[in-house]
Amino acid sequence: MTSPHPRIRPEGTAPRRVRDLALAFGFEVTSPAPPHGADVVVSSVASDNRVVADGDLFVALPGAHAHGARFAADAVARGARAVLTDADGAAFLASAPGLVSTPVLVAPDPRAVLGPVAAWVYGTPADRLMTFGVTGTNGKTTTTYQLDHLLRALGWTGGLVGTVEMRVGDRVLPSRLTTPEAADLQALLAAMGEQGVRTLAMEVSSHSLSMHRVDGVEFGVVGFTNLSQDHLDFHGDLQTYFDAKAALFTPAHARRGVVVVDDVWGERMAAAARVPVATVRTRAARPGEAAADWTVTDVVPHGTGSAFVLTHADGRTLRTSTTLPGDFNVANAALAAAMVLEGGAHLDDVVQALAAAGGFSARVPGRMEVVGPGGDGNPRVVVDFAHNTDALELALAALRPTTAGRLVVVFGATGDRDKGKRPSMGAAAVAGADVVVLTDDDPHGEDPAAVRAAVLDGARAAQAVAREAGREVEVAEVAPRAEAIARAVRTATPEDTVLVAGRGHETIQEVAGVDVELDDRVEARRALQQRAGHEGAKDERTTTA
Numbered sequence: 320m321t322s323p324h325p326r327i328r329p330e331g332t333a334p335r336r337v338r339d340l341a342l343a344f345g346f347e348v349t350s351p352a353p354p355h356g357a358d359v360v361v362s363s364v365a366s367d368n369r370v371v372a373d374g375d376l377f378v379a380l381p382g383a384h385a386h387g388a389r390f391a392a393d394a395v396a397r398g399a400r401a402v403l404t405d406a407d408g409a410a411f412l413a414s415a416p417g418l419v420s421t422p423v424l425v426a427p428d429p430r431a432v433l434g435p436v437a438a439w440v441y442g443t444p445a446d447r448l449m450t451f452g453v454t455g456t457n458g459k460t461t462t463t464y465q466l467d468h469l470l471r472a473l474g475w476t477g478g479l480v481g482t483v484e485m486r487v488g489d490r491v492l493p494s495r496l497t498t499p500e501a502a503d504l505q506a507l508l509a510a511m512g513e514q515g516v517r518t519l520a521m522e523v524s525s526h527s528l529s530m531h532r533v534d535g536v537e538f539g540v541v542g543f544t545n546l547s548q549d550h551l552d553f554h555g556d557l558q559t560y561f562d563a564k565a566a567l568f569t570p571a572h573a574r575r576g577v578v579v580v581d582d583v584w585g586e587r588m589a590a591a592a593r594v595p596v597a598t599v600r601t602r603a604a605r606p607g608e609a610a611a612d613w614t615v616t617d618v619v620p621h622g623t624g625s626a627f628v629l630t631h632a633d634g635r636t637l638r639t640s641t642t643l644p645g646d647f648n649v650a651n652a653a654l655a656a657a658m659v660l661e662g663g664a665h666l667d668d669v670v671q672a673l674a675a676a677g678g679f680s681a682r683v684p685g686r687m688e689v690v691g692p693g694g695d696g697n698p699r700v701v702v703d704f705a706h707n708t709d710a711l712e713l714a715l716a717a718l719r720p721t722t723a724g725r726l727v728v729v730f731g732a733t734g735d736r737d738k739g740k741r742p743s744m745g746a747a748a749v750a751g752a753d754v755v756v757l758t759d760d761d762p763h764g765e766d767p768a769a770v771r772a773a774v775l776d777g778a779r780a781a782q783a784v785a786r787e788a789g790r791e792v793e794v795a796e797v798a799p800r801a802e803a804i805a806r807a808v809r810t811a812t813p814e815d816t817v818l819v820a821g822r823g824h825e826t827i828q829e830v831a832g833v834d835v836e837l838d839d840r841v842e843a844r845r846a847l848q849q850r851a852g853h854e855g856a857k858d859e860r861t862t863t864a
């Protein structure tokens with residue numbers, strides 16, 4: 320069981336009567352009438368006893384490790400005024416000491432009502448924000464940063480929620496999940512409203528949709544980036560994974576949607592949507608394909624990224640750019656622009672805002688982050704979050720055109736996660752790079768050598784095919800990760816590009832269950848400094864594994 324998220328508690332929530340809550344949702348109340356006939360009131364909601372504070376409604380959820388009802392007595396001791404749970408939890412509580420006069424409300428599936436109940440307690444805070452939610456296998460973080468960048472450029476005080484951090488206006492809070500638990504999310508939205516935040520750009524993971532975390536939020540506009548193999552350890556198969564994401568494009572979660580339809584999964588998402596949807600295509604329509612509502616054209620190199628034109632079927636045209644390299648980052652910026660325009664922003668306002676903001680120039684931590692620009696005898700060093708096959712292919716393809724020498728990639732695969740993608744990640748690295756340095760990513764509880772071996776299998780097979788075709792790719796296995804980064808940067812030539820992929824912004828690596836501090840950007844900078852300090856470093860070739 321992981322530690323709970325640090326608590327965010329809005330100040331101004333009016334106390335709500337528990338019996339009104341029971342009436343509003345049709346919950347049965349199993350405890351005796353409160354003492355002295357007083358009405359029990361709650362003013363906040365928690366689903367983890369370890370963060371309960373005075374005035375909370377404690378929601379005891381069933382879970383894979385434990386039933387939250389086990390912690391109800393402690394929650395009441397910490398100040399919870401009432402408990403909401405399911406029949407199993409209520410049965411457990413019937414004999415729980417210290418709960419004699421605490422109202423226990425019973426719901427068929429508390430996980431599905433936690434969000435709506437928390438929204439009810441906090442006064443449906445999402446309704447007071449312009450809300451944008453983004454789902455998809457890759458691009459959620461980048462697209463939400465670009466959304467927040469544009470919304471702030473339009474003059475709004477923005478809120479951001481996702482993998483890297485949570486922003487409430489100018490405040491930055493740590494993020495433990497891509498999409499927070501429902502009780503935390505509703506409290507965060509209420510706190511945003513109290514602090515004058517008017518817009519929300521939020522990542523919506525498929526896990527969170529499967530686990531009802533965003534129930535109780537009706538997004539104004541939702542966006543779909545793409546779907547490829549990932550998280551099948553949780554969803555089981557690609558269709559189930561797709562269905563989990565498709566739930567976001569239903570009236571329970573959204574008023575309208577924007578879908579990137581560059582591939583079949585995008586077409587399917589647009590067809591499956593049960594809310595009005597605008598489509599975005601970032602490539603030319605193929606024969607027989609319906610024209611998209613928004614089309615990207617004229618993509619050209621521009622600074623560290625690309626300039627592009629986004630045109631609507633009604634003639635509206637936006638000429639802008641993104642500072643992030645790669646065609647996939649054009650797709651992310653185009654999706655962000657289309658979502659804001661579909662949300663009702665006027666084109667002229669968007670054109671002016673982006674012109675003043677230098678286009679989509681958001682710096683997204685660990686996403687194609689240039690740690691060393693190259694020059695002065697150094698290779699270019701880029702840190703990216705690519706941690707699945709699709710992302711790795713695209714990140715390498717994005718860097719190839721601007722690499723005069725060799726393209727070197729340092730990467731690994733995450734332990735205790737989707738194992739199916741490991742061989743294909745190895746193959747993608749060999750297909751896209753000239754030098755492959757295979758190392759650890761985040762082993763979690765798995766044997767790092769076993770994880771590397773699975774990736775190496777795919778790499779070696781692809782290496783043999785490349786050799787047959789007359790293309791020699793160096794493949795080395797170097798652990799631990801810090802040494803792999805150091806070695807790749809040390810042995811690269813000034814014309815080379817080194818891509819360190821998979822962990823991006825992350826600063827903690829879990830090895831055998833122990834958290835180890837490791838930030839790829841710090842390691843890459845250190846290696847560049849050491850390289851600078853050892854002019855004429857001996858030309859140590861990477862051994863071929």
Ligand SMILES: CC(=O)N[C@H]1[C@@H](OP(=O)(O)OP(=O)(O)OC[C@H]2O[C@@H](n3ccc(=O)[nH]c3=O)[C@H](O)[C@@H]2O)O[C@H](CO)[C@@H](O)[C@@H]1O[C@H](C)C(=O)N[C@@H](C)C(=O)N[C@H](CCC(=O)O)C(=O)O
Nearest residue numbers: 320366367368380382383384385387390496497498524526
């Ligand atoms: C697979 C998954 O998502 N598991 C989530 C699930 O865990 P679980 O079912 O094991 O819950 P549990 O630990 O048995 O706890 C049951 C209940 O008792 C409560 N509890 C538990 C312990 C305690 O001491 N006191 C207490 O009150 C818990 O708050 C919970 O309500 O319910 C827990 C609490 O509600 C979540 O914290 C936990 O997310 C874990 C931490 C997690 O790592 N989730 C990841 C996989 C996740 O959600 N990732 C996506 C992004 C995926 C991606 O795109 O990469 C995300 O949105 O972050």
Ligand SMILES: Nc1ncnc2c1ncn2[C@@H]1O[C@H](COP(=O)(O)OP(=O)(O)OP(=O)(O)O)[C@@H](O)[C@H]1O
Nearest residue numbers: 456457458459460461482647686703704705710714
């Ligand atoms: N539109 C896209 N299509 C494919 N790959 C992308 C796209 N955008 C980003 N990527 C790649 O995927 C990686 C992850 O990007 P980002 O963090 O924005 O996505 P994400 O969906 O938030 O990922 P996660 O859910 O794992 O946090 C990037 O580092 C990049 O390599």
